Amino acid sequence: MTVKKSKPAARTLRADALRNRERILAAAKAGFTKNGADASLDEIARRAKVGAGTLYRHFPTREALLEAVYQTEVEKLAAVQREFSKTMEPVEALRAWMLLFVDYIAAKQIIAPALYTLLGASPKVFQSTGGLVTRAIEALVAGAVASGEIRADINAMDLLRAVYGVSSVASAPDWPQRAKRLVDILIHGSRVR
Amino acid sequence: MTVKKSKPAARTLRADALRNRERILAAAKAGFTKNGADASLDEIARRAKVGAGTLYRHFPTREALLEAVYQTEVEKLAAVQREFSKTMEPVEALRAWMLLFVDYIAAKQIIAPALYTLLGASPKVFQSTGGLVTRAIEALVAGAVASGEIRADINAMDLLRAVYGVSSVASAPDWPQRAKRLVDILIHGSRVR
DNA sequence: TCTTATACGGAGACACTCTCCGTTTTATTC
DNA sequence: GAATAAAACGGAGAGTGTCTCCGTATAAGA
Numbered sequence: 001m002t003v004k005k006s007k008p009a010a011r012t013l014r015a016d017a018l019r020n021r022e023r024i025l026a027a028a029k030a031g032f033t034k035n036g037a038d039a040s041l042d043e044i045a046r047r048a049k050v051g052a053g054t055l056y057r058h059f060p061t062r063e064a065l066l067e068a069v070y071q072t073e074v075e076k077l078a079a080v081q082r083e084f085s086k087t088m089e090p091v092e093a094l095r096a097w098m099l100l101f102v103d104y105i106a107a108k109q110i111i112a113p114a115l116y117t118l119l120g121a122s123p124k125v126f127q128s129t130g131g132l133v134t135r136a137i138e139a140l141v142a143g144a145v146a147s148g149e150i151r152a153d154i155n156a157m158d159l160l161r162a163v164y165g166v167s168s169v170a171s172a173p174d175w176p177q178r179a180k181r182l183v184d185i186l187i188h189g190s191r192v193r
Numbered sequence: 194m195t196v197k198k199s200k201p202a203a204r205t206l207r208a209d210a211l212r213n214r215e216r217i218l219a220a221a222k223a224g225f226t227k228n229g230a231d232a233s234l235d236e237i238a239r240r241a242k243v244g245a246g247t248l249y250r251h252f253p254t255r256e257a258l259l260e261a262v263y264q265t266e267v268e269k270l271a272a273v274q275r276e277f278s279k280t281m282e283p284v285e286a287l288r289a290w291m292l293l294f295v296d297y298i299a300a301k302q303i304i305a306p307a308l309y310t311l312l313g314a315s316p317k318v319f320q321s322t323g324g325l326v327t328r329a330i331e332a333l334v335a336g337a338v339a340s341g342e343i344r345a346d347i348n349a350m351d352l353l354r355a356v357y358g359v360s361s362v363a364s365a366p367d368w369p370q371r372a373k374r375l376v377d378i379l380i381h382g383s384r385v386r
Numbered sequence: 387t388c389t390t391a392t393a394c395g396g397a398g399a400c401a402c403t404c405t406c407c408g409t410t411t412t413a414t415t416c
Numbered sequence: 417g418a419a420t421a422a423a424a425c426g427g428a429g430a431g432t433g434t435c436t437c438c439g440t441a442t443a444a445g446a
Contacts, residue, residue: 016412016425041402042403042404051425053427056405057424158371161358165354165357166354185347188381188382189383190378193381209392209394209443210443233433234434235434235435236433245395245434246393249436250393253435
């Protein structure tokens with residue numbers, strides 16, 4: 001038997017591999033932005049001047065790629081949650097963060113399908129990037145519940161899914177306003193009677 | 194120049210065409226139920242013992258087929274709305290119908306992607322079947338607003354989109370309860386302060 | 387029965403996903 | 417600055433799906 005290093009976990013990529021990874025991410029961002037979350041992966045590989053095999057080796061599934069592309073955006077959302085939780089009243093923090101969530105979707109319409117995946121079923125996806133969003137909204141709701149201002153029986157993710165539902169399917173140009181109004185409705189409806 | 198009959202509008206289908214249409218619809222319902230809204234159309238044609246061309250002639254797009262398959266379901270929802278509006282208090286009618294909406298999605302999970310389309314952007318789809326759902330929820334909201342019990346600035350479709358957001362993405366087995374709780378939150382949040 | 391408008395079917399062009407494996411490039415060792 | 421092994425690349429190709437085109441079949445009407 002050969003001796004193995006324990007925990008090879010995050011191996012360092014070779015220089016060319018790293019280069020390609022970046023190029024793929026750039027091409028993917030452009031591709032998703034232009035053609036939505038179901039843009040052709042081969043096309044993205046082509047634009048990145050990389051073989052299809054290379055793309056799939058780096059990102060085995062479409063979700064993995066989508067996730068990598070929007071990881072930074074999602075990380076920002078998570079960071080802001082920590083900020084808000086420290087500096088604001090619980091309910092206001094929740095409201096403010098949800099409004100920000102709308103803005104993020106507005107700014108990057110493409111993030112919507114990605115978040116759809118994150119909010120959705122797949123447990124694997126949930127673990128990594130998705131976990132950040134989950135933890136953010138859950139921390140906010142937990143805080144607001146603890147303060148006694150909102151009902152204890154509300155499911156944090158459901159609030160987000162509701163907002164997402166309005167934002168992503170949205171057709172009319174005034175959807176951000178409508179989404180924000182919905183946030184108000186949700187917050188108000190969530191208050192202890 | 195040849196003389197044309199004016200308004201050939203809804204031509205009567207030939208007997209075999211009608212037969213095939215029914216078979217396609219049956220196969221499509223089975224297919225969508227089993228494999229979701231992105232089931233293979235060629236596969237459906239095969240199951241219906243019909244050429245691909247025939248399927249596409251009857252239903253030029255996937256949406257058209259989806260719409261035709263769930264038209265009856267949607268019609269039921271519309272009928273119930275009229276019923277509720279006559280026999281119940283405005284706000285209760287709205288609440289009851291939304292709860293029923295959740296049940297419909299629960300019963301026919303496949304309807305979810307279809308409704309997603311109906312609630313979504315495409316104006317064409319909006320006109321036909323989609324219009325029924327739209328009109329139903331809008332009538333209910335209008336009634337409740339007129340009675341002075343809920344805010345005038347809420348968008349009817351948004352309520353539905355919110356519920357849909359929770360219902361469709363739902364992973365956990367308790368999603369119907371959660372969806373219904375959300376209906377309560379939405380109704381309560383929509384009340385005049 | 388004959389005619390013709392209507393409808394059918396499935397081969398085939400094109401697109402997309404994903405894998406496999408021979409070739410190339412990088413890092414390391416001497 | 418070779419030589420060597422490990423790592424990574426690329427793209428052909430198999431599998432699957434979408435949608436169209438047009439020669440063939442069939443229903444409806446005279």
